Amino acid sequence: MSGFAGIIGQPVTEATTGSALVPMTRSLTRDPSDITGEWRYQPLALQLAMTFGAGSSTHAVPVWNGRRDIGLIFLGDLPTPVAGRSFFPDRGEISQGGLAALIDLYEERGPGWIAELNGTFHGLIVDLREQTVLLFNDRYGLNRVYYHQSAEGFFFSTEAKALLAAIPALRRIDQRGLAEFFSVGCVLQNRSLFDGILLLPPGSLWTFHRDGRIDKHRYFDPTAWEQQTPLDAVAYGERLREVFGRITPRYLQGDDRVAMSLTGGLDSRVILAWAHAEPGSLPCYTFGGPYRDCADVSLARKLAKLCHQPHSTIRIGRNFFENFPALAQETVRVSDGTMDVSGAVELYVNRQARAIAPVRLTGNYGSEILRSNVAFRPGRPDTALFSPEFCGRLDEAAETYRSEAAGHRLSFIAFKQVPWHHYARLSVEKSQLTPRSPYLNNEVVALAYRAPPELATSAGPLLDLIAAGNPILDTVGTDRALRRRRLPVVTKLATTWQEFTAKAEYACDYGLPAWLTPVDRTLGGLHWDRLFLGRHKFYHFRTWYRHELANHLRECNVEGHNGTACYRDGTVDRMIAGHLSGRSNHTSDLHKLLTVQLIDRLFLHAP
Secondary structure: OOEEEEEEOOOOOOOOOOOOHHHHHHHHOOOOOOEEEEEEEHHHOEEEEEEEOOOOOOOOOOEEOOOOOEEEEEEEEEEEEEOOEEEOEEOOEEOHHHHHHHHHHHHHHHHHHHHHOOOEEEEEEEEOOOOEEEEEEOOOOOOOOEEEEEOOEEEEEOOHHHHHHHOHHHOOEOHHHHHHHHHHOOOOOOEOOEOOOEEOOOOEEEEEEOOOOEEEEEOOOOHHHHOOOOOOHHHHHHHHHHHHHHHHHHHHOOOOOEEEEOOOOOHHHHHHHHHOOOOOOOOEEEEEOOOOOOHHHHHHHHHHHHOOOOEEEEEOOHHHHHOHHHHHHHHHHHOOOOOOHHHHHHHHHHHHHHHHOOEEEOOOOHHHHHOOOOOOOOOOOOHHHEOHHHHHHHHHHHHHHHHHHOOOHHHHHHHHHHHHHHHHHHHHHHOOOEEEOHHHOHHHHHHHOOOOHHHOOOOHHHHHHHHHHOHHHHHOOOOOOOOOOOOHHHHHHHHHHHHHHHHHHHHHOOOOOHHHHHHHHHHHHHOHHHHOOOOOOOOOHHHHHHOOOHHHHHHOOOOOOOHHHHEOOOHHHHHHHHHHHOOOOOHHHHHHHHHHHHHHHHHHOOO
16 A cells, blocks of 8 residues: 655755654555655755555656656546546556646646546645645545644645654544544544644645645535535436446456455445446455355345356454454554454455455445435443543534534535545555445536435435346345335335344344343353344454453453543453453443554554
């Protein structure tokens, strides 16, 4: 995975050269075979560093035009032509020729060309003609740029760990951000877990002038989409079919092999229906658990067979539990602490998925964009675990969420939920392969704003879209027994059963209520929960923490760490003991606890 970092406004002298840039470069390096580069320009007080994985197609820092007066750093995925030119990625990055073409666009149109880009990206332009530096990201802010601004200069990086390495004073947990992490699962309002480190807002184009001025401009405003006129149901359906028929095949292109991450739901099935891939050309795979074939595996296998595509099941094996400490540590490290330790399963399965293909075509964000699904809300952490002061911060976190969620629902999802909440899992996936989803294509998102109000949260348009793209896929119900052609009695029974098993599985795992814990302790030896575990999900941390991962949990000495100062004295030991004995269910609390411990070790007190 490639990244960049830099400093603007710090004079480049013998004394300063390398003093902060070297640790930033080192923190971006994951493997001894990674390729790094550094570049400095005294008139703009600019220092840049970049890291590429071995085999990357782009090694220069930055890439220059023929006159060497405009330089570009650009990382991302542009699956849609810009001004008639195609920029499909090569080995996860835009090719050298593609970067040169982007520089040509900048020379022709100025900074405005960034608003035309359709994908997820971040980058930087050095314009020696205008003596400016331009820092930018995609309109959703999914490709992050962290920054810290002080009298010492403007420090920025694609990873927070680079700023922590360069400025030891930043190695402090922000208690407000930590409370949001506990309450809603992510930090809000373009802040981070670390005091003094912020995020470039979505759709940013910040211009740094030689005299020290910074123009903090946003090149896209969601209100432009909010003000569109809604379509009627027929026109909306026709437009969906036209857009997906045109853009979906583009996501299968590029120099690298593409495989489909297929589930039993609607989102990936829409892509499969409109990909129109030749038989055997689109390998499919599904993540599976250790107990049985979950609904996703069983259904995806049928769907792949109907489309004459190969299918593989990537399972959680015994070596996952043996390697969990290392996997959890790597998960927290690559995500800058945004993904809790449960993301170790994502690291494990995506690492195996890369052996099938380095590009993962996925239905991520489909339900969020086309069904307005809000995927995160304030939780109810056990306040008995925390100090009174931190409980107040948890209340503040819930109030901040409610304030941010006010307004247009889809704008909240696309421009807040996506960069704040979905980034965590994506960062883990990107550490192993290149995820690609058509649901963040600008045309798709803009069209979602025009959905008729009665269809904005409905599965109907997606079911119609599947039937129009490949009718045979509608013969298989989803993991919630949804299908366009319904047999009333059969569908009702199937839906009731699927909903019951989904709720029962949740109750056996994360949601085990307090009144059921005595039953679980009494019948635990009979593994009664295996009647439901694995029917819909492929990972089950409640029981894993009690059994397969119990020794790891016992060995965790977390008291006294910087992040754990939020806990009441003695509650951490009681929490671990209660979960191991089966007297209580602290699965989600343990995720956060172990994550905070690793954040402390990896970022706050690392050498």
